[in-house]
Structure formats: C-alpha cells, structure tokens
Amino acid sequence: xxxxxxxxxxxxxxxxxxxxxxxxxxxxxxxxxxxxxxxxxxxxxxxxxxxxxxxxxxxxxxxxxxxxxxxxxxxxxxxxxxxxxxxxxxxxxxxxxxxxxxxxxxxxxxxxxxxxxxxxxxxxxxxxxxxxxxxxxxxxxxxxxxxxxxxxxxxxxxxxxxxxxxxxxxxxxxxxxxxxxxxxxxxxxxxxxxxxxxxxxxxxxxxxxxxxxxxxxxxxxxxxxxxxxxxxxxxxxxxxxxxx
Numbered sequence: 001x002x003x004x005x006x007x008x009x010x011x012x013x014x015x016x017x018x019x020x021x022x023x024x025x026x027x028x029x030x031x032x033x034x035x036x037x038x039x040x041x042x043x044x045x046x047x048x049x050x051x052x053x054x055x056x057x058x059x060x061x062x063x064x065x066x067x068x069x070x071x072x073x074x075x076x077x078x079x080x081x082x083x084x085x086x087x088x089x090x091x092x093x094x095x096x097x098x099x100x101x102x103x104x105x106x107x108x109x110x111x112x113x114x115x116x117x118x119x120x121x122x123x124x125x126x127x128x129x130x131x132x133x134x135x136x137x138x139x140x141x142x143x144x145x146x147x148x149x150x151x152x153x154x155x156x157x158x159x160x161x162x163x164x165x166x167x168x169x170x171x172x173x174x175x176x177x178x179x180x181x182x183x184x185x186x187x188x189x190x191x192x193x194x195x196x197x198x199x200x201x202x203x204x205x206x207x208x209x210x211x212x213x214x215x216x217x218x219x220x221x222x223x224x225x226x227x228x229x230x231x232x233x234x235x236x237x238x239x240x241x242x243x244x
Contacts, residue, residue, distance in 0.1 A: 027051045030058055035094050035101065037108040037130045042066040046110075048098055056081050056098060061112065063128065063135040071135040077124045079112040086113075086154050102157050106164040107131035109157060109198050116152070120173045125151040127168060129198050138202035139168070149204075155193060160208055167208060168196045172224050180231055180242060187242055190220055190228035 031048040038044065049060035059075040081097045093101040093108075100111040107130055114124030127139035139149065155169040174191035193216065195208040206222065213219040218239055220228050229242040 024051050025053065027060065030055070031096065031098055033094050033096055033099075035108075037063070037101075037103065037135075038065055038068070038133050039103070039105060040066070040133075046094075046099070050078075052078055054080070058098070061099075061110075061128070063110075063130070065130070065133055065135065068133040073126070073128065073137045075112075075114075075124055075126070076140075077114060079124065079126070080115050082111070082113050083116070083154055086156075089156050090158075100157070102166060103130075104159060104164040104166060107166070107198070109166050109168075111154070111157060111168070113154070120152055122151055125149070125154070125170075127196075127198060127202065129200055129202065131200065136200050138198065138200055139196060149194065149196075157198075160195065160212070166198045167205070168198060169193050169212060170196075174224075174230075175226070176232070178229075182231065184234045186232045186234065187229050188232050190218070190225045190230050190241075192219065192222065192224070193217060194222075 027049055029047050030050050033046040034043045036043060044066055045064040047062040048058040049062060050058035052059060057078045057080050059078040060072060062070060062072045064070040082100045086100065090100065090102065093103055102109050110128040110130070112126040112128070114122050116122045126137060129136050129138045150172050151170045152173045153171045155171060157166055157168050159165065160167045171193045172191045174189040176186045176188040178187040180187050192213050193209065195205050195212050196202055197205045197208065209222065210219050218230060218241055220241060230239050231242040232239050
C-alpha cells in the first residue's frame with residue numbers, strides 16, 4: 001500500500017463500501033436534478049439512474065437539455081459521491097453530493113466520481129462537457145493501471161486562462177519514503193499535476209500542465225517517477241527537487 005501524499009479522502013468509508021456486493025435490480029431513477037446548463041434561461045434535467053443496491057451508487061446519467069434532446073451515458077462500473085476534499089476547494093453549481101457541476105458563459109462541465117479503494121486507486125472517473133447545446137462524455141477512466149488517466153486525486157475544476165474555458169486538474173497519489181538531512185521535511189516520489197482543458201476532444205494540455213506544476217509544485221516531466229526525489233516541507237511549503 002502507498003504511504004499517500006494527498007488530503008485525507010474518507011478512505012475508511014470507502015473500505016467498507018468496497019466490501020458490499022453490487023447486486024443488480026431493475027433500473028430506477030435515484031435522483032432528479034435541474035439546472036440551466038446551456039445559459040438559455042430554461043431548466044435542464046439530469047437524472048441519475050441505477051440498477052445497483054447502494055443508495056448513492058449509479059451507473060447511468062441522463063441529461064436532457066430543454067428543446068435540444070437527451071443524452072444518456074453509462075458507466076463501465078459505477079459512479080458515487082463526490083470526494084469531500086474536492087468540495088472544499090470548489091463550489092458545486094448543483095445542490096447534490098452525487099456529481100459536481102460548474103459552468104461559464106462558454107460551457108458547463110459535470111464531473112462524475114468513481115469509488116476510491118483502500119489503496120487509493122479509483123475505479124472510474126468521467127467528465128461530461130455541455131457546449132453548443134450538446135452533452136458529450138469527453139473523459140473516462142477505466143481503472144488504476146495506467147491505461148487511462150489515473151485520477152487518484154481530483155484537485156480542481158477552474159478557468160486557468162481566464163477565458164471562460166474550464167480546466168480539470170488532477171494528480172496521482174505519491175509516496176513518502178525517507179527523511180532528508182533537512183528539518184521538518186520528507187522525501188517522496190514525483191507525481192505531477194495534469195491539466196486537461198475541457199473541450200469536446202479533451203486532451204492533456206502540456207503547456208498548461210507545465211505552467212501549473214512550476215507554479216504550484218515542481219516540474220520534472222509529465223510522468224510519475226519514483227526515481228525523481230522531491231522534498232516536501234511539512235509546513236505545506238512549495239516542494240522542490242532534491243539533489244544531494
């Protein structure tokens with residue numbers, strides 16, 4: 001198990017949750033939410049649909065934009081409550097704990113959070129972009145094996161360029177493995193933040209990723225590395241690359 005470097009994420013609760021058997025039932029709507037998602041002053045409807053037993057678990061999302069039709073997205077596994085730590089940094093535009101939404105004058109973005117297991121690996125993470133009166137699933141994670149973006153710590157959804165275009169920032173979890181000859185600090189792995197500009201194609205934005213890490217962390221490439229040693233001040237100060 002990793003000795004994790006990230007805010008506490010109610011891991012114990014997820015331990016218990018992971019032990020539950022996912023029994024199947026007839027599909028039912030577990031929550032109906034309304035909001036103006038496309039800035040036309042009309043209420044749109046989000047339905048969270050499930051055939052699972054857990055009251056906060058769902059595996060379908062239906063988004064109906066008033067006058068523009070309905071889109072339905074299905075999870076490979078299932079989605080559940082938003083990470084509590086994420087809600088500390090970002091304010092949800094919809095009053096619910098089962099998804100996170102944010103909007104600008106250009107688009108609306110919905111984040112769907114999969115379960116985190118006791119070792120810190122997330123089963124699924126998805127992003128829906130709502131733009132030009134269409135809802136599209138633009139970002140998915142299948143598992144924690146590196147085959148897809150590995151969203152172990154969702155950091156923020158924010159307009160980094162101040163142009164109305166939201167960016168999603170996340171990181172993998174790192175490990176602490178030593179104490180340097182520096183007071184009140186630890187050595188750990190290099191685990192950069194990744195910045196995805198939310199569009200209908202939604203790819204890693206390398207220039208924004210580099211700039212974000214240089215400002216908020218350190219930058220030593222775009223991949224997690226145990227070989228690159230990072231010094232982490234215990235007082236929450238800015239980390240730096242450790243060189244003897």
